[in-house]
Amino acid sequence: MQTLERDGIKKVAPSSFAAGQAIAVDLIAVTVAVTNGDPRVLTIEDEGALPSGPFQVGHRSLQSGLRAWVERQTSLPLGYMEQLYTFADRDRAGVEQQVISISYLGLTREQRASGESEAGWGSWYAYFPWEDHRIGTPAMIARELEPRLRDWIEAARELEQRQTRLQRASITFGLDGRPWNEDLVLQRYELLFEAGLIAESGPASALPGRAATTGGRPMILDHRRILATGIARLRAKIKYHPVVFELMPETFTLLQLQRCVEALAGRLVHKQNFRRLIEQQELVEETGQAAQDTGGRPAKLFRFRRAVFTERAIVGTKLPISKA
Amino acid sequence: MQTLERDGIKKVAPSSFAAGQAIAVDLIAVTVAVTNGDPRVLTIEDEGALPSGPFQVGHRSLQSGLRAWVERQTSLPLGYMEQLYTFADRDRAGVEQQVISISYLGLTREQRASGESEAGWGSWYAYFPWEDHRIGTPAMIARELEPRLRDWIEAARELEQRQTRLQRASITFGLDGRPWNEDLVLQRYELLFEAGLIAESGPASALPGRAATTGGRPMILDHRRILATGIARLRAKIKYHPVVFELMPETFTLLQLQRCVEALAGRLVHKQNFRRLIEQQELVEETGQAAQDTGGRPAKLFRFRRAVFTERAIVGTKLPISKA
DNA sequence: AGGCTTATACTCCCTGTGAGCATTATTGTA
DNA sequence: TACAATAATGCTCACAGGGAGTATAAGCCT
Structure with a gap:
């Protein structure tokens, strides 16, 4: 993607800045795979990083x-990879050298936990239990998050701040009858972080009366935040770019494809409309074979038509993310 | 945006990587303003960087x-700023220390060229003359680019490669009756770069018979490429996020707003539909005053309703980019 | 055979949006 | 003063996309 040559032209000194300083650069990977309806992310340190x-x-x-x-770590090829974000605003105490972290989102097909450094796959929804709405709104939102969020909202001193907090909470979590928006993964995490409901917030920010940590498995540093960024990006991306196929095996049924999309989006989609959209966009072609173990009528097997990438400008492939 | 605290948790050493190494980090800004229908970018070095x-x-x-x-450089506040991309894959000869470049897109209201280091504003379309379709497809595409692109297509050895090149060229430049897609700024630049029609490609890659450089004002290094990335991002973003207003003065008429969008998108939009969309989304509110110097019937003055940011999740504001 | 599960085909309807026509309010000019 | 030019603004129409439902087909299991 970003790979043009850049030599042959001499760089002009860029004025008005002091001379360069050495800074450490870290790479961080959000590597995603989906296995039987479960979106997973590649982790180390016992799923904590x-x-x-x-x-x-x-x-x-x-x-x-x-x-x-990553390929050495997992012994599988990464089909797709894109840059997520570059962070530098960490004020890590006791570290003199500044660190820049460049995060990437990668998609792969399968998972086979391979040896080194406790590598393994952790389920998205273990880290973000409020994000899986496939079988309805998770009960933990109304039971655990909402009351604590309302405490946090009320804890604001000024009226205006209370209103802002309430609005943010209702919009991101679909409170007070608002619709759920699956794309707001990062906003939700940030809200919970600010409200002190996330282990990574630290105990200081928790409200007195309540236990601080209720929400999901933590990770070191800001890794869970980076994961949230990756999930948000992926959820947004599958709606207009055929990246789902990077997570699928060579051939698949339309229902398998649908389940994969649903796993990522954390919500169900209308089956007939899903098929209509996939087929009318000619994203797939029949293999001629059929799956037999589907439990009902055998489903045709399809494969992704890679030709779509050259046929049209892939700046507009749509997947329906609506109610079931 | 990206500002959570990150202390309080000790970082675990990340396995299997060698110890960190010092690397230089560069920041690059694509700063955009629009003045009387002309989108401009902040430059230094006589508009060459x-x-x-x-x-x-x-x-x-x-x-x-x-x-x-940037604020010191331009003496104006940057309303909006977002990260564009982080590059590191430059193989600069003779430089031992690796450089990472982090690019940002910034929007501001006005331009007043301020003193230091030959700072000034350069028009987008001086660097990308093929991108402005407001008064129809630029003649230079058919006159200069298309023939050279066709030469380049034919110069491919294998049939398959010729087909791929042809497809890329027709999709990105809307040849052979295909529609123009204003979002493909970066793809177009990359294509021209590969085809040797860009000064930055270097003389080596040009085809024998033709003069290499025909397309647009060059910049040092990969700066024009970064600018293309910024333009592409901005053109995509104005369609679903109300960032245009960062480029507008405090109050404005709907036509001024439209002209600004058109300047960025490089194409005209349907006036009535534009107004309908802006108003039904309640993005603006009347000031009660009217502009008198419009040349025709006086236009109502509007201001941006900042409240929209808190009212709803801004993950879906639409601006119509269609034909006039 | 009857029930269960899944696949697949169609239909319906509403909204968003591209596109055009018509009218109103100004300024400049013959 | 009438008319042209320029904008602003109001309204209608038609079509496509997409959300949602009904109906039928084709397997499996008991």
């Missing part, structure tokens, strides 16, 4: 460095 | 570092 490591001068590029590392 | 400079340990965050620098 995302794989990461310093970018080295020897690496040809950011992507290749990370790609090589 | 984007403002940039090393990220320093003293900076609180990436954003704040860049923001402070």
Whole structure:
């Protein structure tokens, strides 16, 4: 994607800045796979951290460095990879050298936990239990999150701040009859973080009366936040870009494809409309074979038509994310 | 936006990577303003480079570092700023230390070229003359680009490669009756780069018979490429997020707003539908006053309703980009 | 055979939106 | 003063996309 040559032209000194200073650069990977309806992310440290490591001068590029590392780690090829975000605003106490973290989102097909450093796959929804709405709104939202959020809202001193907090909470979590918006993963995490309902917030920010941590499995540092960024990006992306197929096996039934989308989006979709959209966009082609173990009428097997990438400008493929 | 605290938890050493190495980090800004229908970008070096400079340990965050620098440079506040992309895959000959470049897109209201380092504003369409379709498809596409692109297509050795090249060219430039897609700014630049029609490609890659450089004002290094990334991002973003208003004065008429959108998108929009969409989304409110110098019937003056940001999740504001 | 599950085909209806026509309110000009 | 030019603004129409439901087909299991 970002790989033009950049030599042959001499760089002009960029004025008005002091001379460069050495800064450490970290790469962090959000590597996603979906297995039987469960979206998972590649982790280390007993599912408590995302794989990461310093970018080295020897690496040809950011992507290749990370790609090589993940592929060695998982012994599977990364089909798709895109940059997520670059962070630098961490004020880590006691560390003199500033660290820049460049995060990437990668998609792969399967998972086979491979040896090194306690690598394994952790389910998205273990880290974000409020994000899975496939079988309805999770009970923990009304039971655990909402009352604590309302405490936090009321804890604001000024009226205006209370209103702002209430609005943010209702919009992001679909309170007070508002619709659920699955794309607001990061906003929800940030809200819970601010409200002190996330272990990573630290005990200081919790409200007196309540236990602080209620929401989901924590990760070190800001890794869960980076994961939230990755999930949000992926949920947004599957709606207009055929990246889902990077998570699918070579051939699949339309229902399998649908289940994969539903796993990522955390909500169910209308089956007939889903098929209509997939087929009318010619994203897939029949293999001629059929799956037999579907439990009902055998389903035709399809494969992704890679030709779509060259046929049209892929800046507009739509997947329906609506109610079931 | 990206500002959570990250202390309080000790970082676990991330396995299997060699120890960190010092790398230089550069910040690059694509700063955009629109003045009387002309989208401009803040430049230095006589409009030949984007403002940039090393990220320093003293900076609180990436954003704040860049923001402070640009505001000093232009003496105007940056309303909006978002990260564009982080590059590292440059193989600059003769430089031992690897450089990482983090690019940002910033929007501001006005331009008043201020003193330091030949700072000034350059028109987008001077760098990308094929991108302005407001008064129809630019003649230079058919006259200069298309024939050279066809040469490049034919120059491919294998049939398959010729087909791929042809498809890319027709999709990105709307050849052979295909529609123009204003979002493909980066793809177009990359295509021209590969085809050797861009000064930055270097003379080596040009085809023998033809003069290499025909397309647009060059910039140093990959700065024009970064600008293309910024334009593409902005053109995509105005369609679903109310960022245009960051480029507008406090009060404005709907036509002024429309002209601004058209300047960015490089194409005209249907006036009545534009107004309908703006108003039904309640993005603006009347000031009660009217502009008198409009040349025809006086237009009501509007101001942006900042409340929309808190009222709803801004993940779906639509601007119509269609034919006039 | 009857029930269960899944696949697949159609239909319906509403909204969003592209596109055009018509009218109103100004300024400049013959 | 009438008329042209320029904008602003109001309204209608038609069509496509997509949300949602009904109906039928084709397997499995008991």
